Amino acid sequence: MRGILLVARRDLGAYFNSYWGFAVIAAVLVIDGLLFNAFALGNTAKYSAKVIEDFFYWSFGLTAIASVFMTMRLVAEERQTGTIVLIDASPIAPWQFVGGKYISAMVVMALLVLSTIYMPALVFVNGKVSYGHLVAGYSGLLLVAAACSAIGTLASAVARSQLVAGVISASMVGFFVLGWMVAKVTDPPLNDLFSYMSFFDRHFRGFGRGQINSEDVVFYLSIVFVSLMLASRFMAARRWR
Amino acid sequence: MIEAQGLTRYYGDFAALRDATFTIPDGEIVGFLGLNGAGKSTVLKILAGLLLPSAGKVTIDGIDATTQPDALRRKIGFLPEDPPLYGEMRIAEFLEWVGQLKGRSRAQVRAALPEVLEQCELTDFQDRVISELSHGYKKRVGIAHAIIHKPDVVILDEPISGLDPQQIVQMRAVVRNLTANATVLISSHILSEISLTCERVLMIHQGRLVMDGGPKELGGRSSEGRLLRLELRGDRAKVDDALAESPLVSKAELRSAEDGLVTADVSLTGDHREKLVAELVTAGFGIRAVSDAVSELEQVFLECTRTQVLDKKAGQRVKV
Structure with missing residues (x-):
């Protein structure tokens, strides 16, 4: 655990010293704010619950995209700058390194997700919002951030450069997000598989409506576990070559 | 004591290191000398637990690099040719972090920090941000990071590369300071540098150890x-x-x-x-x-490799 916290502590510092973390958070907040105003609030009368559901719909996509940008540098940057030697020459286990990197990314992603709270809070002014709806929606967003960040960590562990890591990560996240569209044009049993793997259509809509299904929680946590385990295996294989 | 037996390392079909056997007692300062691409860095990376040998065995104080890599890494301080530094950190902050990464407690690292800063002549710069330092000072921070956890063996890959003459003289003093507490291994392709700094020289040519001796012997061979x-x-x-x-x-x-x-x-x-x-x-x-x-350097290589060829023709085992 000590190794994980050491890596996470330094990496968190790197996010905010390089302004990368601030830049991504600022960009997401601006875009999310515009989308909230234009589409979630809109010009027509809506129930508050529908406004919140639309807010989570747009926030889902932005959270997934932000995770890709936030994680692409995690391991690939260390490899590019040569600082990976510090880790390779230390008695720290690959899973500790990957765990620390992931935790630092998740702290930043959690800050990002929670900093959007002012938007649903505005609905309180003229509407009626269920706290349970908000808790469920934000739980969903945090789980999406967790899964996408884990995929990004895996991509960064595999790739030699940040750009390649970003492309791999975006492709994988894109596959999981848009899988439901592919499911519509494929035959059984592939359509069932694509449909089940869909981050949004199958596993997020419930959160957006204020429901927490244990099946969806387990799905996202499974993605996190498998991705981080694979990332650790890649790091271990690369360390001793 | 470092004991290497038949160390061999292949990159694909290319043999970067072939059948290297040597023993280094505690407290010695040993130079690995060779042209670029001779195999110096490969030996050092194997000793640092960064590379797995394709064949052979290396132990440090009885710890096998292949079977107990983490135990070995605790005993080693390794500085690659380009110091691995986080530019956004301050010197003292970075050294504290590295010391803990190497398995020391925060209290142990804090206790060791003043001495390490003094040894590397960084005391007055400990609050400086690393990215703002000159190349020479970055090298010093690199050495400090390699010794902050009090390793038994310090491995420095080309520690003077890219330094100006004044920095080279200062770096020589810093490196000599290290021998009080550890065995020091240095690689370089500069013959005079190795002669001035090291007690013993292992010369590598095309992946083979072709000479093992003192700097004086090396000077004699070159003439x-x-x-x-x-x-x-x-x-x-x-x-x-x-x-x-x-x-x-x-x-x-x-x-x-x-x-x-x-x-x-x-x-x-x-x-x-x-x-x-x-x-x-x-x-x-x-x-x-x-x-x-x-x-x-080429003169010495020519002499060493010529001797080796002659020895082989005579059917004798080459002493390395």
Whole structure:
């Protein structure tokens, strides 16, 4: 655990010293704010619950995209700058390194997700919002951030450069997000598989409506576990070559 | 004590290191000398627990690098040619972090920090941000990071590369300071640097250890069978005759140049440079220039590899 916290502590510092973390958070907040105003609030009368559901719909996509940008540098940057030697020459286990990197990314992603709270809070002014709806929606967003960040960590562990890591990560996240569209044009049993793997259509809509299904929680946590385990295996294989 | 037995490392089909066997007692300062691509960094990376040997075995104080890599990494401080530093951190903050990464407690690292900063002459700079430091100071921070956890073996890969002459002198002092507490291994392709810093030299050529000895022995070898380039004024046939008859010369290759000048690449039977020049001047030739036909390091390599070939022809086992 000590190794994980050491890596996470330094990496968190790197996010905010390089302004990368601030830049991504600022960009997401601006875009999310515009989308909230234009589409979630809109010009027509809506129930508050529908406004919140639309807010989570747009926030889902932005959270997934932000995770890709936030994680692409995690391991690939260390490899590019040569600082990976510090880790390779230390008695720290690959899973500790990957765990620390992931935790630092998740702290930043959690800050990002929670900093959007002012938007649903505005609905309180003229509407009626269920706290349970908000808790469920934000739980969903945090789980999406967790899964996408884990995929990004895996991509960064595999790739030699940040750009390649970003492309791999975006492709994988894109596959999981848009899988439901592919499911519509494929035959059984592939359509069932694509449909089940869909981050949004199958596993997020419930959160957006204020429901927490244990099946969806387990799905996202499974993605996190498998991705981080694979990332650790890649790091271990690369360390001793 | 470091014991390497038959270390071999392949990159694909290319053998970067072949059958290297050596023993290094505690507290020694040993230089790995060789041209670029000779295999120096490969040996050091294997010793640092960064590379797995394709064959052979290495132990440090009985700890096997292959089976107990984490235990080995605790005993090693490794500085690659480009210091692995996080530019956004301050020196003291970075060293504290590295010390803990190497398995020491925060209290242990904080206790060791003043001495390490002093050893590397960084005390006055400990609050500086690393990215703002000059190359020489970054190298010092690199050395400090390699010793912050009090390792038994410090491995420095090309520690003086990219430094200016003043920084080289300072770095030499820093490196010598390290030997009080640890065995120090250094790699370099600069013969004079290794001679000045190390007690013992292991020379690597094309992945093989071709010499193991003290710097004096190395200096002696570099004058045996020396290749000189002479630029003379005189008749080519007469120069050819004079060199052929000289007992100081084992072989000479001549080329004619413009304005009656002759260039001769001469292989000597020993270090007879002054005698040969005197002989040629006495014979009436004008000496325009005398220089090494190949670099000093190449001279030593040529001598070492020639000896090895001869030993092999004689069917004897080569001592490395």
